[in-house]
Amino acid sequence: MLIGILALQGAFLEHESMLDRLGTPYFEIRNLKDLRPMDGLILPGGESTTMGKLLRDEGLFEPLRELIVNGLPVFGTCAGLILLAKKIDNDSRTHFATMDVDVVRNAYGRQLGSFRIEAPMDGVGTIPMVFIRAPYVAKTNGSSRILATVDGHIVAVRQGNQLGTAFHPELAPDLSVHRLFIDIINEHQG
Ligand code: GLN
Numbered sequence: 001m002l003i004g005i006l007a008l009q010g011a012f013l014e015h016e017s018m019l020d021r022l023g024t025p026y027f028e029i030r031n032l033k034d035l036r037p038m039d040g041l042i043l044p045g046g047e048s049t050t051m052g053k054l055l056r057d058e059g060l061f062e063p064l065r066e067l068i069v070n071g072l073p074v075f076g077t078c079a080g081l082i083l084l085a086k087k088i089d090n091d092s093r094t095h096f097a098t099m100d101v102d103v104v105r106n107a108y109g110r111q112l113g114s115f116r117i118e119a120p121m122d123g124v125g126t127i128p129m130v131f132i133r134a135p136y137v138a139k140t141n142g143s144s145r146i147l148a149t150v151d152g153h154i155v156a157v158r159q160g161n162q163l164g165t166a167f168h169p170e171l172a173p174d175l176s177v178h179r180l181f182i183d184i185i186n187e188h189q190g
Contacts, residue, residue: 001024001025001039001040001182001185001186002025002026002027002036002037002038002039003019003024003025003026003027003038003039003040003041003042003185004026004027004028004029004034004035004036004038004040004041004042005019005026005027005028005029005041005042005044006029006041006042006043006044006051006055006060006064006080007028007029007030007044008029008030008046008050008051008054008055008058008060009046009047009050009051009054010044010045010046010047010051010079011044011045011046011077011078011168011170011171012028012042012044014044014168014170014171015042015044015077015170015178016028017170018169018170018175018178019178021175022175022178022179022182024182026042029041029060029064030058031058031059031060032058032059032060032063035060035063038067038072039073039185039189040072040073040074040075040181040182040184040185041064041067041068041072041073041074041075042074042075042076042077042080042181043074043075043076043077043079043080043081043083043084044077044078044079044080044170045077045078045079045080045132045168045170046078046079046080047079048079048082048083048091048095048105049091049093051079051083051095052083052093052095055083055095061095061096064096065096065098068084068096068098068162069098071160071161071188072161073161073162073163073181073184073185073188074098074161074162074163075163075164075178075181075184076099076162076163076164076165077164077165077167077168077169077170078132078134078135078165078166078167078168080164081099081101081103081135081137081157081164081165081166082095082103082105082135083095083096084096084097084098084099084101084162084164085097085099085101085102085103085137085164086098086099086100086101086102086141087101087102087103088102088103088104088105089102089103089104089105089138090104090105090106091105098162099144099157099159099162099164100140100141100142100143100144100159101137101139101140101141101144101154101157101159101164102137102138102139102141103135103136103137103138103166104135104136104138105135106133106134106135107134107135107136107138107153107166108131108133108134108136113132113133114130114131114132114133115130115131116128116129116130116131116172117129117131117150119148119149119150119155120148121147121148121156121177122145122146122147122148122156123147123180124147124176124177124180125176127169127172127174127176127177128172128173128174129148129150129155129165129167129168129169129172130167130168130169130171130172131155131166131167131168132168132171134155134166134167135166136150136153136154136155136166137153137154137155137157137164137166138154139154140154140157142159143159143160144157144158144159145157145158145159148165153166154166155167156177158184161184161188163177163180163181163184165177
């Protein structure tokens with residue numbers, strides 16, 4: 001198994017250390033030359049507008065979108081989830097737009113800009129969740145499924161091979177969300 005990690009900006013190193021702990025091989029994607037066959041793709045947290053721009057500047061946008069549309073398992077955390085969303089309620093621009101969810105960027109306001117809690121997630125158990133200027137999902141559409149809510153807001157979703165969390169599992173010691181992603185890849189490969 002080999003996982004590609006988008007490494008244009010943001011918290012990609014933290015995902016790498018999770019995969020190191022799981023013994024799962026990965027490579028970084030910064031430009032077109034880095035692209036090679038992969039079994040799954042991680043879109044890290046960071047700043048979605050910047051990542052969206054760099055993806056387009058580097059010519060990575062179309063090839064990666066095509067892979068996702070064709071079923072490549074993808075895991076987006078925070079800004080990564082925003083990149084996947086078909087609708088961003090407070091931004092006129094969307095990015096990959098492959099997941100049937102409406103998200104709200106920076107949804108928790110100033111007071112709650114960043115926080116950590118423990119909450120249950122479907123199929124995973126109760127886990128630490130670190131939120132940093134996080135989005136939440138205002139609405140799931142189509143076949144997207146809610147996996148976790150916090151204070152009535154949707155914070156984890158899955159649609160087929162696409163997994164998204166508004167929080168950063170890679171900033172807490174618990175490996176279970178990354179394990180779930182690896183299970184999705186294994187299921188996909190049958
Ligand atoms: N606020 C960022 C955005 O809107 C996301 C924050 C994060 O990824 N930690 O893109």
